[in-house]
Amino acid sequence: MSLDTSKIADTNKDRPATAKKPNRAGAVAGWADDRLKLGTLTKVFARKVFPDHWSFMLGEIALWSFVVLLLTGTFLTLWFTPSMSESAYEGSYTQLRGVPMSDAYASTLHISFDVRGGLLMRQMHHWSAMLFIAAMFVHMMRTFVTGAFRKPRELNWVIGSVLLLLGILEGFAGYSLPDDLLSGTGLRIADGLVKATPVVGTYMSFFLFGGEFPGDVIIPRLYIIHVLLIPGLLLALIGAHMLLLVFHKHTQWAGPGRTEQNVVGYPMLPVYAAKAGGFFFMVFGVTALMGALLSINPIWKYGPYDPSKVTAGSQPDWYMGIAEGLLRIMPNWETHIWGITISWNVMIPGQIIPFVLFGMIIGWPFLEQWVTGDKREHHLLQRPRNAPTRTAFLAAMVTVYGLLWAAGGNDILATHFHWSLNSITYFMRVAIFVIPPIVFYVTRRWCIGLQRQDNDRLLHGYETGIIMRSAEGGYTERHLPISEASAYTLTARNRDEIHQIESDVDENGVAAPDTRVARIRAKLSRGMFADNVQKPTAEELEEARHHAEHEHELETGLDHPAAGHEFDDHQLRDAGDVPLRQH
């Protein structure tokens, strides 16, 4: 064993010349480590590897907009008064001076017109709320469509879903706080939804509003929910979400050297610390730009809440759009029986369907796992085409969402495009059942088509664009093999297995227990996976290679790089240049 003596000065002294001076940072770190074991933590986490892909940034947008929400929201609390006590407005906004209004509304006006940067913070707060929920949605779709929710990440899928739901509730509570005409109308609708609850609806409404709507307690109650209760839950769940992310390590895309057993990417320190930190400032900066240049929720134009007033074209924030659409297209069913009223027209769209849709999304990973019986861990992402049924399901759900969203703005559509409001509503009532299945079918076939194309590329190579003419006068297109790395990436996926029931009866000829369940499972498995195109086997690839070599032999002599391009600008470079592309 030889010592590295390069750092030791060539003197005869007994101490290395580069001995570290005791410095302050080191002392602080030592002090902290003595108490917190930070050294070990740093050793484990500081160089933690994160794989790189643009789609992994979507969740980060949600995380950073949440931080922006905390910062801007804290600023707003310094002036906002969550009270429904009334007084006449005396602030800077002349048009409303002397108008009686709640303290909540007056203080929101104060923030907008009498606090420097107040309007900016309000608008940034509202914009980042929209970004937060939008980013969660898109992040969730990415997770879904790539199968990132598979074992061991199912719990994180559930946590993420709950985060989305809480985010939407938080948003609703937030935009109800200013107590302006629009937010009051939103609360009025919420009251109608609550009252439609069977048996206890009226009591729930009276308890929520502290008496008859609108009462004088809903704003302070929503305020504490908005600034403490839900943010606390969000923080805790985001913490759990991130901890699980670190524990499971991030998923990655398949590729040369990227397998189920490893994770390949850049280390936390310094690359991701800088990139993610920088990205926080980017998200914050974009929000600031939006707050500066895009007006949002100009409450001074709506006036204070008055339950006898409303403006045409009232719209909730975008994420409430589907609830709005459901309410609008629901037929007017109501039952009056034994002296009670059951409002199907409000209960079904307001209290049942949103949770059914939510349940379908949250439950899909568990359904898929049950059908496949797959108990392995999965760390490699699936391309959307390689799970055609799942991708098609998402496409259908997105269609449902889009249709309901459009239905939620049926009055806007009617006035902007001069369509009949009634026709739009009737159309939506049918479309919501007809279009998603069509989208499902088309997406599924599309995915399967793309899978076929992948196999074509593997077996026959890529299309070079060079047309060959044979001695007989027939024309063919030259195909050349794709690179080894691309070929490996295309084949780095599992084969789907179709679950079969072994037998309806057990060995004694008696009907086996759970046959019905097994039958359903087998049927689902066939439906979900039977049409998928599997990657070629080694033999098929070998055979295709033989075939291609044979073709090439036939084409020898014709095979020189300038073929067909003698007289145009598309001169190939050298004979050694093939393959033309690296795909």
Add this chain to the structure above:
Amino acid sequence: MTDNLPETTHDDHAGVAMQEPIPDPGLPAHEWRPTDVDPKAEKRAERQVAGLFVLAIVGAIGFIVSYIAFHVGDNPDTIGNLGASNVALGVCLAVTLLAMGAGMIQWARKLMADHEIVEMRHPASSSQEDREAAVSILQTGLEESGLGRRPLVRNTLLAAGGILGLLPVIMLRDLGPLPGDKLDHTIWDLDTWNAEMKAWWATQNRTLQRVVRDVVGTPIKVTDLEIGDLVNAEPEVLFQTNPDTQAPLVEGTDLLVDKSKAAVILHRMLPSDIVSSQTLNWSVDGIVCYSKICTHVGCPISLNERTTHHLLCPCHQSTFDLADSGRVLFGPAARALPQLELTVDEEGYLAARRDFTQPVGPSFWERG
């Protein structure tokens, strides 16, 4: 490190080992960036990053200057209706933040080492050994506590815990009063009035409460309305003041609660256009009066189709026929708009003969 990655066979599910058609070629070799090999490019990147950070400083100074220079005041209409202060502060803040972000990212991309690192994964589960140890520890705990052997202790504890959980629920009782029959009446009903209102009423020497214009509170004569007119109206008591104290009889939250039930609309049409006999009987010279509160989820209804006598709710587009008992023509509302029986009082002003004969607004369970 990349060379000794295991050659994986992912398809060993159910014991069927199938060979991967193409073996893993392993991580591609690292490629140097221009900034790694060209000192000029490196210097340039360094200047770019520093330049961005300087820009961030400039933005922050601009923010401070704007904070002092611009007043928010009462004019939000400057610079594209956005307010000068808002735009200046926001843009400066955005420049600072974006420049900082871009600088950090440029630094990471161009100058920090870009060697990819391979980290091995480990199963999420604990080892079999640990699992067994955990189970035995839990069993020991269970046995030592005697939870299984002493059902009396266990069950009484469960009962105590359950009833303890009930306490917070009970404590929520005072969140609000019980509904009683509050939703069945509105302030159109003189019996719901408090003593102060009744004292004022006693001075009026009238028997019927007038239907007055919203906002201003002026009473309405039949001749004030043209055919096709729609007027937002309220009960007159909402606009009256106590003759002694000059304070409004109804104000604050009470006013909002009463408005949310008692708001009405008046609409005048040709008496011959009226379809249902009840609507005709409850009208005065073609003037009908309906609750303004939608029977769907309670939005105030206000969009009038002048010629058809249809009234459209702006929230969810339920449409009601004012010529025919407020019946639902379209949309998600299930019940007709409640009609208010209209008449003229001693001085010829429009007045309500009595309260609505049914609860107004959204449906609720006990509504019947």
